[in-house]
Amino acid sequence: MSEFSEWFHNILEEAEIIDTRYPVKGMHVWLPQGFKIRKHTLEILKTILDKDHEEVMFPLLIPEDELAKEAIHVKGFEEEVYWVTHGGLTELNKKLALRPTSETAMYPMFSLWVRNHSDLPMRYYQVVNTFRYETKHTRPLIRVREITTFKEAHTVHSSAEETEEQVKEALRIYRQFFDSLGIPYTVSKRPEWDKFPGALYTMAFDTLLPDGKTLQIGTVHNLGQTFAKTFDITYETAEGNHEYVYQTCYGLSDRVIASLIGIHGDDSGLCLPPDVAPYHVVIVPIIFKKGGEVVIDFCKKLQEKLESELNLRVYFDDRDIRAGKKYYEWEMRGIPLRLEVGPRDIENHKIVTFRRESKEKEIIDYDDTTISKTVNNLLDNISTKMREKAWKSLEDHVHHVETLEEASTTISEDGGIVTFDWCGDQECGKEIEEKVNVDILGVQADDENGICINCGKKSKHITLIAKTY
Numbered sequence: 001m002s003e004f005s006e007w008f009h010n011i012l013e014e015a016e017i018i019d020t021r022y023p024v025k026g027m028h029v030w031l032p033q034g035f036k037i038r039k040h041t042l043e044i045l046k047t048i049l050d051k052d053h054e055e056v057m058f059p060l061l062i063p064e065d066e067l068a069k070e071a072i073h074v075k076g077f078e079e080e081v082y083w084v085t086h087g088g089l090t091e092l093n094k095k096l097a098l099r100p101t102s103e104t105a106m107y108p109m110f111s112l113w114v115r116n117h118s119d120l121p122m123r124y125y126q127v128v129n130t131f132r133y134e135t136k137h138t139r140p141l142i143r144v145r146e147i148t149t150f151k152e153a154h155t156v157h158s159s160a161e162e163t164e165e166q167v168k169e170a171l172r173i174y175r176q177f178f179d180s181l182g183i184p185y186t187v188s189k190r191p192e193w194d195k196f197p198g199a200l201y202t203m204a205f206d207t208l209l210p211d212g213k214t215l216q217i218g219t220v221h222n223l224g225q226t227f228a229k230t231f232d233i234t235y236e237t238a239e240g241n242h243e244y245v246y247q248t249c250y251g252l253s254d255r256v257i258a259s260l261i262g263i264h265g266d267d268s269g270l271c272l273p274p275d276v277a278p279y280h281v282v283i284v285p286i287i288f289k290k291g292g293e294v295v296i297d298f299c300k301k302l303q304e305k306l307e308s309e310l311n312l313r314v315y316f317d318d319r320d321i322r323a324g325k326k327y328y329e330w331e332m333r334g335i336p337l338r339l340e341v342g343p344r345d346i347e348n349h350k351i352v353t354f355r356r357e358s359k360e361k362e363i364i365d366y367d368d369t370t371i372s373k374t375v376n377n378l379l380d381n382i383s384t385k386m387r388e389k390a391w392k393s394l395e396d397h398v399h400h401v402e403t404l405e406e407a408s409t410t411i412s413e414d415g416g417i418v419t420f421d422w423c424g425d426q427e428c429g430k431e432i433e434e435k436v437n438v439d440i441l442g443v444q445a446d447d448e449n450g451i452c453i454n455c456g457k458k459s460k461h462i463t464l465i466a467k468t469y
C-alpha cells in the first residue's frame with residue numbers, strides 16, 4: 001500500500017520499461033521492453049477503433065489565435081501549454097502552442113471538411129504525443145509533461161441524439177479495451193466543476209491502484225455544439241440551410257500502461273496480460289553435461305510450433321546462465337507462461353509449466369499434437385484469472401456509507417472508493433470534498449429516493465468519492 005510508489009518506480013527501472021533520467025522533467029525514454037508492451041497495447045486499441053474510425057495525424061503545433069478561440073477551453077489549458085516562439089534565430093510573429101490536446105488543431109480543418117449531411121458522421125482518431133506543463137507532482141506514466149501515448153478520438157454528428165449514441169459507443173469501446181487488459185474500472189459522470197474544458201459533460205473511467213488512490217484512465221466528452229459554433233463547423237441540410245454540427249471526443253494515455261503495471265504487478269515484479277507481454281511464452285532448457293543438444297533441439301522445435309501454429313511470441317532462453325537466474329528474470333519481466341524442459345522430461349513425455357500470475361508449477365503430459373492447444377488454453381485462463389483477480393480487488397475496496405464520518409474513516413483506513421447519496425448541488429458537493437478531504441469522482445446512477453449525506457435534501461445520485469492521483 002504505502003510503498004507502492006517506490007515499487008512502481010523500481011520496477012520501471014528493473015524491468016527496463018522507461019528511462020526517467022532524460023534531462024527534461026516529466027519526459028521519459030521508452031526502452032525496448034516497455035516499447036513492446038506499449039506497441040501491443042496500441043495494436044489492441046487500434047483494432048477496436050479501426051472498425052469504424054479513421055486514423056489520421058495532425059501537426060503538433062497550434063497557432064496561438066486558434067488555441068485561444070474557445071474561451072472556456074483555453075482557460076482550462078492556459079497554465080499547461082508549452083509555446084514555440086522562435087524559428088531558428090527569427091522570432092515568430094505568431095506563437096505556436098505544443099498541442100495539449102488537439103481540438104483546436106483539428107476543428108479549423110473540420111470546418112473545411114464538413115460541407116453537407118452526407119459527410120457525417122465523421123469518426124477520426126490519432127495516437128500522438130501531447131504536452132502539458134503539469135504543475136502537480138509529475139510521476140512516470142501517470143502524470144507526465146509529454147504524454148507520449150495520447151489516443152484522442154474526435155467525432156462529428158448531425159444531431160444531439162447521435163452524439164449521445166456515440167458517447168455510449170465510446171464507453172463500450174473503452175470497456176472492451178480495458179477488459180482485454182484485465183484493468184478494472186468504475187464509470188461515472190464527472191461533477192460540473194471537473195469536466196473537460198468546453199464540454200457539456202465528461203464521463204470518466206477510474207481504476208484503483210494498490211495504494212488506495214484512484215487514477216483517471218480514460219474520459220469521454222460530449223462537446224455539444226460549443227466547438228462547432230466557435231470554429232464554424234456547419235453542414236448544409238437537404239432544405240439548403242446551414243446547421244452547426246454536434247461533437248464528441250474521447251482520450252486515453254500512458255496511464256493505461258501505468259495501470260497494467262501497477263494493478264497486475266506483485267513482489268516478483270511485472271505480471272503482464274499475455275496479449276501485451278513482449279513474449280507470451282519463455283522456454284527454459286534444463287541442460288546438464290550430457291544430453292544438452294537433445295534438449296536444445298526439442299526446445300527449438302517447440303518454439304517453432306508455438307510460433308507457427310498459434311502465432312505466439314516465444315523466447316527460447318538458451319543463455320549460458322543458471323536456470324534459477326532465468327526464472328527470476330522472466331518472472332520480474334512479467335512473462336505470463338514459462339515452459340521448462342529437461343532430458344528426463346523428454347524421455348517421460350513430460351513438460352513443466354509455470355504460470356506467472358498464480359506462480360503454480362505443473363508437470364503435464366507432453367504430446368506433439370496437443371501441446372499447442374494446452375498452451376493456448378493456459379494463456380486464455382491466465383488472462384481470465386488476472387482480470388477476475390483485479391476486479392475482485394477493486395470491488396473489495398468499494399464501500400457504501402450513510403454518514404460523512406463513515407466516509408472519512410473508510411477512506412483513511414482502507415483507501416479505495418466510497419459511495420453515498422448526494423443531492424448533486426455544487427455548493428454541497430464542494431462542502432463534502434472539504435469535510436472528507438477527498439475528490440468527488442462523479443455520479444454513477446440516479447437515486448431519487450435517498451437523502452443527501454451532507455445536507456439532508458432529496459438525493460439525486462449515487463456518488464463516488466476517493467483519493468485520486
Ligand SMILES: Nc1ncnc2c1ncn2[C@@H]1O[C@H](COS(=O)(=O)NC(=O)[C@@H](N)CS)[C@@H](O)[C@H]1O
Nearest residue numbers: 101142143144152216217218219249250251253
Ligand atoms: N499529464 C498527464 N499524464 C498522463 N495522462 C494524462 C495526463 N493528463 C491527462 N491524462 C490522461 O488523458 C486522458 C484524456 O485527457 S482529457 O484532458 O481528459 N481529455 C482530452 O484531452 C480530450 N481531448 C480527449 S480526446 C485523461 O482521461 C487522462 O487519463
Ligand SMILES: [Mg+2]
Nearest residue numbers: 080132134135
Ligand atoms: Mg490535467
Ligand SMILES: [Zn+2]
Nearest residue numbers: 423428452455
Ligand atoms: Zn446535499
